[in-house]
Amino acid sequence: MSAPLLVSRLGSRLGRGALAFWLVLPLVPLLLWAAADRWSAPALLPQAWGTTGLAEARAAGAGAAAVRSAVLGTAVAVLATPLGALAGRALTSGALRAPGLVFAVLLSPLVLPPFAVALGLDVLLLRLRVPAEVGLVLLLTVAAIPYTTVVMRAAYAAHDRHHDEEARLLGASAWRVVRSVHLPLLAPAVAGAAFLAFLVGWSDYVVTLLVGGGRLVTLPLLVGAAASATGNDAQVAVLALSAVLPPVALLVVIGSIGRRARR
Amino acid sequence: MSGSLQLTGLTRVHAAGAPPALDDLTLAVPAGSCVAVLGPSGSGKSTVLRLTAGLDTPTRGSVHLDGRDLAGVVPERRGMAMVFQRPLLFPHLSVRDNVGFADRVRGLPRRQARERAEHHLELVQLGGFGSRPARALSGGQAQRVALARALAAEPRVLLLDEPFSALDTGLRQEMHELLADLRLRLAPTVLLVTHDPAEADALADTVAVLAAGRLQQLGPMRELYARPRSLAVSRLLGGRTEVPGTVTGGRHRSALGELELPAPAPEGPGVLVVRPEAVTLVAAADADARGTVVQVRRRGLRALVTVEVAGRGTEPAAVAAELSPGEEVAVGAEVGLRIPVTARCVVPPAGLADAREGASAHDRQR
Numbered sequence: 001m002s003a004p005l006l007v008s009r010l011g012s013r014l015g016r017g018a019l020a021f022w023l024v025l026p027l028v029p030l031l032l033w034a035a036a037d038r039w040s041a042p043a044l045l046p047q048a049w050g051t052t053g054l055a056e057a058r059a060a061g062a063g064a065a066a067v068r069s070a071v072l073g074t075a076v077a078v079l080a081t082p083l084g085a086l087a088g089r090a091l092t093s094g095a096l097r098a099p100g101l102v103f104a105v106l107l108s109p110l111v112l113p114p115f116a117v118a119l120g121l122d123v124l125l126l127r128l129r130v131p132a133e134v135g136l137v138l139l140l141t142v143a144a145i146p147y148t149t150v151v152m153r154a155a156y157a158a159h160d161r162h163h164d165e166e167a168r169l170l171g172a173s174a175w176r177v178v179r180s181v182h183l184p185l186l187a188p189a190v191a192g193a194a195f196l197a198f199l200v201g202w203s204d205y206v207v208t209l210l211v212g213g214g215r216l217v218t219l220p221l222l223v224g225a226a227a228s229a230t231g232n233d234a235q236v237a238v239l240a241l242s243a244v245l246p247p248v249a250l251l252v253v254i255g256s257i258g259r260r261a262r263r
Numbered sequence: 264m265s266g267s268l269q270l271t272g273l274t275r276v277h278a279a280g281a282p283p284a285l286d287d288l289t290l291a292v293p294a295g296s297c298v299a300v301l302g303p304s305g306s307g308k309s310t311v312l313r314l315t316a317g318l319d320t321p322t323r324g325s326v327h328l329d330g331r332d333l334a335g336v337v338p339e340r341r342g343m344a345m346v347f348q349r350p351l352l353f354p355h356l357s358v359r360d361n362v363g364f365a366d367r368v369r370g371l372p373r374r375q376a377r378e379r380a381e382h383h384l385e386l387v388q389l390g391g392f393g394s395r396p397a398r399a400l401s402g403g404q405a406q407r408v409a410l411a412r413a414l415a416a417e418p419r420v421l422l423l424d425e426p427f428s429a430l431d432t433g434l435r436q437e438m439h440e441l442l443a444d445l446r447l448r449l450a451p452t453v454l455l456v457t458h459d460p461a462e463a464d465a466l467a468d469t470v471a472v473l474a475a476g477r478l479q480q481l482g483p484m485r486e487l488y489a490r491p492r493s494l495a496v497s498r499l500l501g502g503r504t505e506v507p508g509t510v511t512g513g514r515h516r517s518a519l520g521e522l523e524l525p526a527p528a529p530e531g532p533g534v535l536v537v538r539p540e541a542v543t544l545v546a547a548a549d550a551d552a553r554g555t556v557v558q559v560r561r562r563g564l565r566a567l568v569t570v571e572v573a574g575r576g577t578e579p580a581a582v583a584a585e586l587s588p589g590e591e592v593a594v595g596a597e598v599g600l601r602i603p604v605t606a607r608c609v610v611p612p613a614g615l616a617d618a619r620e621g622a623s624a625h626d627r628q629r
Contacts, residue, residue: 165318166351168338170365170416180368184355 027244033237053234060222062239069202069219070246072137076201077194079141084148084193085156085186091149092156103153107146114143118207125211136211140204144197151196155189191254199247219243265452266329266342266419268292268315273324275310285310286476287324292420297446297453299467301460303499307476308456312422315454317341328419339368344413345422348429350405352397358384358408359393365416383411386448387441403434407441414449423455427462439465460484460500472496488538493610497536503569503583504542506535507612515609518574519552519582525605533609539567541606542584544592550599554582556592564588570598 036046125135363376491497508517554572
């Protein structure tokens with residue numbers, strides 16, 4: 001192996017190592033805290049190990065909050081993914097007169113401060129007597145659409161429509177084309193878009209707090225409440241981990257879908 | 264399996280106000296025959312296929328298959344299959360499942376579809392390739408699979424949209440032989456689009472020359488080579504010699520002198536076109552015209568020479584001649600030209616061409 005190649009490989013490995021370290025580092029104290037019954041200041045490691053944090057988190061309603069977050073994330077993903085797909089398809093179809101403008105409008109939720117938007121729309125939703133849960137899903141769906149649109153737009157830009165035409169000519173109905181050609185080819189992008197939309201619902205704090213009025217307790221709200229109190233670091237660590245791990249697991253699943261599609 | 268296709272007055276205007284991409288095309292593709300639509304890029308030839316397949320809707324005109332009007336019939340119910348320039352294999356399926364796609368869609372059980380797919384893969388000499396992923400094929404193999412996939416759909420008409428133009432010369436030759444073989448075995452009705460006269464010549468029974476959306480000429484390739492109706496057709500088929508002059512009393516007057524014509528031609532200005540293969544270099548005494556060699560280009564064993572003939576009071580004329588193998592001549596040599604009477608063909612000059620071509624195209628269609 002030549003010297004420059006060796007150096008570049010080494011550099012690449014070092015880079016990847018540093019990146020992994022950067023991502024994993026914050027999780028280390030969390031993991032330690034989650035399993036610590038007692039860990040006072042100068043000690044490098046906890047003095048007493050145990051499951052007090054877990055018990056406290058469960059007592060605080062972590063299970064129910066996680067279920068609520070999952071339902072919220074799923075609902076947002078289910079709504080925002082097809083809408084993003086439709087938007088992405090329309091933006092790349094050439095049928096729109098000003099695709100740039102439409103794209104800007106679809107992206108605007110990213111630019112506007114969510115606090116202001118949520119506060120204003122909360123009043124509107126209250127006046128219209130929309131139930132808090134429905135309103136919350138609607139608002140978060142709007143917040144997720146920019147992400148799903150960006151992902152699906154890129155996917156459609158790379159998608160060759162001639163594949164669909166070929167399938168039609170081979171006898172497939174429009175629906176069959178969607179099922180047998182379109183979706184399999186776009187599956188990695190759809191999974192990626194759905195994942196991002198799920199995260200918007202799963203990890204939202206501000207909008208849930210404002211629209212739910214504090215009665216709708218999701219995992220981020222629980223983490224926030226627990227973290228603002230003192231003396232329960234173990235419980236906060238358990239709650240934080242339970243907010244981080246499910247999306248990571250989901251990401252692994254989606255990554256494998258992408259790999260299978262590329263094979 | 265093969266149906267007979269009839270296109271009548273087919274016209275497509277993509278955007279209001281724009282010139283039509285295809286203008287009033289009438290073309291018959293008898294069952295079991297292969298008709299090629301030959302034209303330069305932008306001539307509207309791919310539009311012909313898209314309208315036939317139902318991927319686009321004609322602005323005017325109709326498509327009939329075995330006498331049935333296909334207006335409003337969706338592409339999947341037209342009984343046609345198309346092979347595009349790119350193979351467009353479904354990348355998430357194996358080669359076998361690509362070929363079996365049409366069978367699966369029409370409800371055949373998976374096992375049966377796969378058996379039939381194997382049979383069609385053997386037809387294109389790719390037996391044993393079934394379990395490979397579609398992405399793992401070379402360009403030529405992928406295009407063979409695309410052809411097998413189209414054949415497996417048992418189309419009444421097979422549409423080929425420049426299917427071999429992305430392949431290198433050797434592979435293209437192989438594909439031509441394969442298609443000729445498949446025509447013998449299966450006798451499908453084929454509508455082929457190409458920009459390559461050699462391909463049209465190799466594959467088609469009848470060739471329709473299309474330029475700027477209009478049918479210029481229709482006939483067997485031999486006839487198009489020998490009797491082009493316009494400068495556009497002559498140029499598209501590789502004609503090089505264009506000698507402007509006038510026709511009076513069945514003779515063409517130009518820098519080449521007065522040449523007798525094999526068939527009556529309209530009186531007045533006319534351009535003499537001659538295939539380079541028909542022209543021979545001879546001794547001055549037997550010559551129809553005399554001139555100087557101004558260019559020699561190699562074409563394998565043969566040489567293509569350009570001979571300039573100085574006119575008396577007219578512009579000099581350039582005549583291209585293809586020499587027989589081994590025959591050599593140097594630039595600057597004085598040579599005599601023999602242009603056989605049967606090889607002489609007069610077409611309207613460029614300015615008049617459009618009006619007359621339009622009229623003649625209409626005449627043919629009536």
